[in-house]
Each structure stands twice: as structure tokens, then as C-alpha cells.
Amino acid sequence: MGNTPDVYAILKNELKGSEAEVLTPGSAGYAESIKRWSEHCEKKAQAVVKVTSSSDISKTLNFAQTNEIPFVVRGGGHSTSGSSSIDDGLVIDLSKMRKVAVDPKAKTIRAEGGTIWEDVDMEAAKFGLATVGGTVNHTDNLISVEIVLASGQLVTASESSHPDLFWAVRGAGQNFGVVTAFTFQGYDQPDPVFAGTLVFLPDKLPQIVRFVNKFHATSDGNQALLWGFSSPPPANAPVVLAQVFYNGSESAGQEFFTDLINLGPVANTTSMIPYEKLNGLLNHAVGFDGRKQFGGGAFKLPLNPAFVQSIHADFLDFVNSHERMNESLILFETIPFTKILEVSNEEMAFSNRGDYYNVATCFKWFDPSLDQEIRDFSRNLLKKASQSAGVVQDEKVRSVEGVGVYGNYANLDVSATDIYGRNAKKLEDLKYKYDPNNLFSRGLRLVPKPLVVVN
Template identity: 70%
Template sequence: MGSTPDVYTTLKEQLKGSGAEVLMPDDGEKYEQSIKRWSEHCEKRAACVVKATSPADVSTTLSFIRAHKIPFVVRGGGHSTSGSASIEGGLVIDLSLMRRVSVDPEKRTVRAEGGAIWEDVDVEAAKFGLATVGGTVNHTGVGGLTLGGGYGYLTGKYGLTIDNLLSVDMVLASGEQVTASETENADLFWAVRGAGQNFGVVTAFTFRGYPQANPVYAGTLIFLPDKLPQIVEFANKFHDKNDGNQALLWGFSCPPPDNAPVVLAQCFHNGTEDEGAAFFKELVDAGPVANMIAMVPYEKLNSLLNPAAGFDGRKMFGGGAFKLPLNPAFVQALHADFLDFVNAHERMGESLLLFETIPYAKVVGVPNEKMAFSNRGNYYNVATCFKWFDAKLDDEIRAFSRSLLKKASQTAGVAQDEAVRAVEGVGQYGNYATDADVPASEIYGSNAKRLEELKHKYDPDNLFNRGTRLVPRQLVVVN
């Protein structure tokens, strides 16, 4: 395996004059910053970091990787908690210098390079009165969220991020630069929408944009835990009451400085203040101890949760599914389990269990076989985001997160039978599946078989082998 500094000096020569930066551990602070990640437990000491500035840089680097059999990963926004954007002793293809966003106001399209974050997209699109479906935290990478599906505040109105993806530019394992869309390399485009990280490096995304009036009604309500039954009751009504222009993210945490248990409700209405106030009146009247709802510019919307998603500490996502209505007593039992665990450990107050009540009518309007993404069903996502500082707790927290999500997901009744999954969805959002040993069938359901076929076509040597274990179909030799 070629991994000595001399080998990477050769790569540096190959990329000379391209604008790319090739960083190694002896490059000091530049290198140290290049291996920083949103979660500290995902920071690993790569032997080399290539900060690409063009698809040609990526192609050259992939050719070098193949020739020298070097293990590698791709970094977009660096927001994953699975560690799939970091590597010990290997090479990182870092897209963070490729953040340009351009808007075609006549076609209403938004083009974002592979290293862009959602803040880049939101701000540029807003200059033209447009928006597209992005994440709820704006320092999340466009690439990671999109390739795994993408839920956001506008999902209720326009579906998933991938439902609004028009095309991608990508570099394949072979080094070839291609475009994939409904009319060009359509099978690859099918795979990219949900499993893209398994097929190549996406260097640009083109999204459908929509006229977006400003401002919007949004913000956080903070309640004491005794109000939890009332919040559950409001969520139960939300299921039938919303018209796709609303979203409700609610759950529990123990945030600093007091680390006291609270229930949080993030409210969103895409419309006027009077409309939003009327829709959420029952929740506001329940008596929050803090009300931070206001009319905010759309491009600021996805920054509202940023303070709860800072860059310090170790973090881990986990995900499951739930259906409404929920029994308030059941949710109170989950809350008690969550509090018992968090209170038994130091500095875990910023952890969160979140019920993502984002309308899914537009999501389920697209069949699961339409693209690789297979989490479409009559249920919502429930997520954990645990934050801690002691590395010795890694395994314990992973185990607890799994058990808590399994209990929370009991309400969904999502079938594990593969034939049913094709209709109802897998009940597991791929972007929340942080364990490397999660089988492809749990993320892609009955789509996994076709993905294996396409993997054989586009990446037969399994160069892109990080994350969900999607492997090429093996050739059967008949004598």
C-alpha cells in the first residue's frame, strides 16, 4: 500500500498548478484545520488531505488512489457522525474549497458545488427570491444531506431534497467525469438519489428552486417537562391539521448553562405572522418558559438551530421512525429513560431526542422504487443526537441510543419483511445510520439488489467502500 510521504509528494507534483492544496501532517496548522470535523470523535489523522478546486483535481486524485491502492474518503461539509469523511493514515479528498453557488432565475435552478454548505445555497438563492429544500442546520454539507435523501422545512410542500435534484456532475471510480440526470446516465441518477456516496464524487448539484416569500414564522418554544403531555397532544393534532406549509420539531434536552430538563418545540409556518400565530396558538397557550418565535428571513431560518449544533464535543446521530398519534404516557416514559441516562453521565446535557414532525404527503407521493432512497412511508423520523466529551463512553452511548430508538420506533410498526418494505419504506433514514455495519438492505430495502447491479457497472472494484456496505454484484463464472 503506497502511503509514505514520498508517494504523496508525487501526487503534489501531479496537482501542481491546478490550484489544489495537498496537505500532510508536517504542514502545521493548515493540516490540523483540514482534519477538523463537526464531531471530535470523527477526527482522524490522515496521511494526506487533497483540497480540490475542480473536477479535474478529483479525477487526478482518484487515478493516483487507484494506482497506489490507497484507502481514502471524501469530505463535503464534514458534518457526518459516522466517521465516513475521515480516515486514519489514508487520503481525504476534501471538497471544502468548492463552495460556489449559482442561480438561474429564469429556469429557477440552483447549482451548488460539492463542498457547499446549506448556508451558501440559502443565501444565494434568496438574492433571487428563491429557495430549495435544504437541511435544518445550515452548516450541514449540501453533498452529504442530498446524497442520503434530505428532509427540511420545505419538505411538506416540495418533498425531499432528492425529489428536487435535477442533475449531478460527478467523477466516477474510473476518473471519468459525467453528468447524471433523468435523461443522461439515468440509472446512475437513480442510484445517486439515496446512495450517491457509493458511486463516485459529486462535484456539483443542480436543484429546482421555488419562489419563496419573506419572511417566515419560525422559532423555538421552551417548556418545562410537565407540559410534555400537552405538546404530544398538539403533535397528534398537527398530523391532520397541517397543509404542508408547517413543520414541528420537538423533543427533550438538558441544555446549558443550567442543564435542567426542558422540552423544546421548533415551529415553522411558511406564511404570515397572523397565519402562523393562529396555527400554533394552542402550543403557545400551553405556557412556554421562553418563546423565541419571530418573523425571520428565509435564508436565516436554517440557522435557528445552529446554537444547539456547535462544533465542540463528540457526537452521534441515530434514527428510527414513529407514527402519530402518540400516547403521552409512552413519550413520558421515553423522556424518563433519556433523563436517567443523561443525568448519570457528566457533560451530556446538550444531547437530544427529537421527533421530526415534518409533513410527509409529498414524500410518499413518490414510490420507493423511483430512486434508491427507500424511507418513504406513513411515518415520521425520530432522531437522537448525543453529545459527550469522554471517549470512554463511546460504546455505551452507541448502545443506549440504539435501545432508546428501538423503543421509540415501536409505535411505527414498520414492517421488516422485504416485500412490504418496497411499499411502506424501511423506517430508517440513511443519513442517521451511523454504524458502518448496517447492512444495505436496512437502508435500501428491495432497492439494494438493483444497487448492487449498478455498483458492479460503475464501481466494480468497490473503490467507494465507506459507509453503508453496498458491494458490487459478484460475477458468476459458468464452466
């Protein structure tokens, strides 16, 4: 029934009276609605439903089930897995649900399901607050979620309400429902921070790695360092990038990063900036054109400079042998993990906590014929880069620490165990409780498994 030409007219009628839109090919705004951050993920959906409320979502889910129409959910559309796009069904698009409300007394931030981090950062800053977010502002410090389940019911999940569901959605939310609102804990952040980007020629790479090793030993949690390789415009020449962050004064920040600054970067944009601008520092490197592919792994410090140079050489050889790939990036996210490790891998579905850091690739290209070649190269490069951590290949290490793969960087060809480790079994049990018919089947696959009762 989902393929009949007038089936979406039924949905339009069911949503009459709301501000929701049902866009089909030929509708004004349809072409824009299927655009994604990566062209690699753009698919021609049968319909895009721009919802404005939990009621709209419930009606759309019921319609999809009744008419056996597959669907996906789009939040910010920033992933490279393709899980927010579809060819053979409809998209539940949350982009009209971007309201952010701050309770300055309770220091909480409520963000609707379609918000991007820029919305959250900017509104929180009006009250001198900040919360934990991403490294770019067009992407867990969660108190509760409001979520529409497969049944169409809207529930609040928190430590005191549906705590098992709250456990699941912190890491595996797309498998359990459509989150219409998040409530985050905010923290006082009234002062600006020292941050910016240092750009070096590749010959400085050994000294940079030595500083990274020193950073690991000296950081007290008020600093962060993202560093990696690219050949960005306008020069399109190989460079080593280092984005620095210090939550404190300019003089203290310069002193902490003095070894890097004294290496003689060819560009230095560091300064005191409002905290809400921090997550926008990488935006220039992650524009919305071209095809893109995330990949993720893990690394431990200290690193051998020669080992990093070999990764750099592999990366450059591949990028330079293909046209228009100069904006590709490999990024070592040296963000202190002490606070992260205060929560165990069993306390929520998210299972990537360990004595290691994330390493990510973001390849950008324009020729569709390269899709598989780039995916394979990214996987192999990350496997090499992750050798220092051991968590990706060694099941014994994995059972003690996290999985070594950040779920947002993973592709859809990985298993639930790859992302959730020992938590996968519990997630499958909860999937049976909250979505026994596997309505939310797109993205990373979680198969509902009924609980076995032993008499």
C-alpha cells in the first residue's frame, strides 16, 4: 500500500490542523529537505514529514506501521552513516523542532529533538551556562528525554521514570524511539576561554607528538587538544593542525601551550573567545558540500613520533593519489578522560569509556565511484592508528575497558557488540520490551530478543 500514489494524501489529512508538512517529490521544498551534510547520504525519499510536535510523530509512526512503509528519523542530518536518509520510504524530519529553553535557577537546558549544538550553546550562554556537547556545533550530560515509542506513546525517561529505557537511550536511542526533547545539566561558564588553531608545516610533527605526550601527563582537565593532518584551502598543501583549548586566562593558556606556540606555527588564531563560539572553530573544515565518511578508533599515549609519521605518510599518499580529496582529515582527539571514567561502561548503553582517546577520520571526496575504496582505506588506516590502544583488536582488553569505537563515527556494517560491548545483550532484551516488532530497524541493528523465563 505504501507505493500507491495517493497514500501520502492520507497522512496529510491526518496531520491537518498541525503545522507539520508532508513533502513529496515535486513539492516546493522537497529537494532541500533531502539534502544532508554529506552528499554520500542523500536519498530520494517517497516523502519527508516535517513534524512539529510529539502528536505529529505519533500519527506518522501509526501511519507508517498501518501502511507498512519503512522510515528513518532525521535530527540534524550530520552523520555519514546514511541512517537519516531513505529511498524506499519516508523521513520523519525534526528540523522544525529546534526550541531551546533554559531554567537558570535549576541550571537545566531543554532542547527539542531537531536542535543542533549551536542552538544549545547560544541559548545557554545567555544565562552564563554551558553543557557538554560536540566538537562542531552543527551535531552526555543528560538528565531526561521525552521520547515517542513504537506504540505512539510519549514518555519521559530519566533515572526515576522508565530508568531502564533511560539506560538504553544514552547510547542507543535511535533503536528505541523518536526523542522529541532532551534535558541537559548546565554548568556555570560566565568567562571566555583561550582557544584557537595553530597550523604547522609537517616537519614539526615529531615535536608536536612529543608535546601531546607531555599534555597527557600534565593536563588537569581544564585543557583539550585536537590535532591531525589535512591539506585545507586555500593553499591545499599538507599541514598539521592543532586546535587548543584552555578554560582560563589568556596568559595561563599561552603558558600551558607555550611549547607548541614556540614551534613557530605558520598560522595562529588563538585568542580569548566566548565559550559558545568554541564548538564552531572546526566549522570551516566541515562544510556541507561533497561526499563524506566518518571513521573512528582509539589511541593511547605516549605515542612514538615515528609511528605517527608513518600514519601521516599513509594518509598523504592516499589523498594525493586521488583528485579533490585535500580537505580530508584525520584527527586525534586528545580530550582528558578522567571525568568520563568516573562513570562505568555498565551504567548506560554507551560503552566507549577507557584509558584512551578517540581518533577519527573524515574523508571528503566528490567521485561516487570511490565510495568503497575510501571506506576500506579509512578502516585500515584506523586499525593501524589504533594499535597503541589495543581495544579494537583485543577482546580481553575490551572486556575491561570500553569498545574503543565512538558510535557516532561508526558505519552501519558493524555489529551491536562492536559498539555496545557487553551491554549489547541487555539492549536486545530492552528492545523486545519497548519495540518488540523492531519498528526502529534502521541504523545500527539491534534485534529484539525475548527474555527467557526459567521455571
